[in-house]
Amino acid sequence: MLRLAERGVSSIVTYNSRQDEAAKVVEAVRAAGANAVALQLDVSRSESFDSFVAVVGEALATLGANRFDYLVNNAGTSSTATLANGTGEEIDALFAVHFKAPYLLTQKLLPLMNDGGRIVNISSGLARFSLPGRTIYGPIKAAVETLTRYMALELGPRGITVNVVAPGAIATDFSGGATRDNPEINKAIASQTALERVGGPEEVGPVIAALLSDDFRWVNGQRIEVSGGFRL
Numbered sequence: 411m412l413r414l415a416e417r418g419v420s421s422i423v424t425y426n427s428r429q430d431e432a433a434k435v436v437e438a439v440r441a442a443g444a445n446a447v448a449l450q451l452d453v454s455r456s457e458s459f460d461s462f463v464a465v466v467g468e469a470l471a472t473l474g475a476n477r478f479d480y481l482v483n484n485a486g487t488s489s490t491a492t493l494a495n496g497t498g499e500e501i502d503a504l505f506a507v508h509f510k511a512p513y514l515l516t517q518k519l520l521p522l523m524n525d526g527g528r529i530v531n532i533s534s535g536l537a538r539f540s541l542p543g544r545t546i547y548g549p550i551k552a553a554v555e556t557l558t559r560y561m562a563l564e565l566g567p568r569g570i571t572v573n574v575v576a577p578g579a580i581a582t583d584f585s586g587g588a589t590r591d592n593p594e595i596n597k598a599i600a601s602q603t604a605l606e607r608v609g610g611p612e613e614v615g616p617v618i619a620a621l622l623s624d625d626f627r628w629v630n631g632q633r634i635e636v637s638g639g640f641r642l
Contacts, residue, residue, distance in 0.1 A: 412439065413616050414622065416442050419444055420439075420473045421444065424449050425448060466519065479526075479622075482530045484618075486507065509557065533633065535641075539640070551576070573626075575617055577609070577614050603640045613638075
């Protein structure tokens with residue numbers, strides 16, 4: 411988002427419960443030279459999407475626009491379920507956030523999106539390789555990658571590109587911060603990575619920003635893994 415702000419692109423950022431953190435992002439975007447608005451959104455509640463789209467329209471007006479160019483579907487939750495202990499409830503919960511939400515939210519936001527725009531969905535390296543305890547999460551992310559190709563096909567006539575970014579294990583608070591905070595996990599991931607270290611969020615954001623630029627206008631329906639070469 412900061413890379414976009416440096417290009418003068420204003421943003422609408424969403425948050426589930428951490429309004430304080432969203433406010434920090436808004437301030438950082440403004441400091442980088444653009445404007446931003448933070449809106450609350452729980453993507454697990456698809457019944458709220460119609461009212462959210464109405465609020466997006468109001469937010470666009472405050473930013474001096476009535477339509478937008480870029481959409482990044484990046485909300486996510488983690489899971490360590492195995493085939494032995496996974497439950498139907500957990501499958502439903504992950505499906506709602508990782509697949510149903512980008513499908514339905516994109517559908518409802520399309521009337522506000524400019525032709526020639528860009529959409530980026532977020533997958534995971536776990537859609538390519540397999541690790542223990544990701545028996546629900548990995549396959550659902552693989553479904554997101556297939557959805558991305560279908561979106562690209564259907565939105566092609568409007569000149570809208572749709573691509574998917576698949577991060578590897580990144581040192582953030584995702585999955586309870588395990589990759590960032592657990593030295594053993596960090597070392598194990600680094601040992602299987604061609605660049606011999608774990609990546610940071612600052613290495614994922616620029617890839618997304620690049621896909622949202624005109625430089626990548628002819629890249630469509632593609633999967634880009636950002637993992638430093640994990641398990642090559």
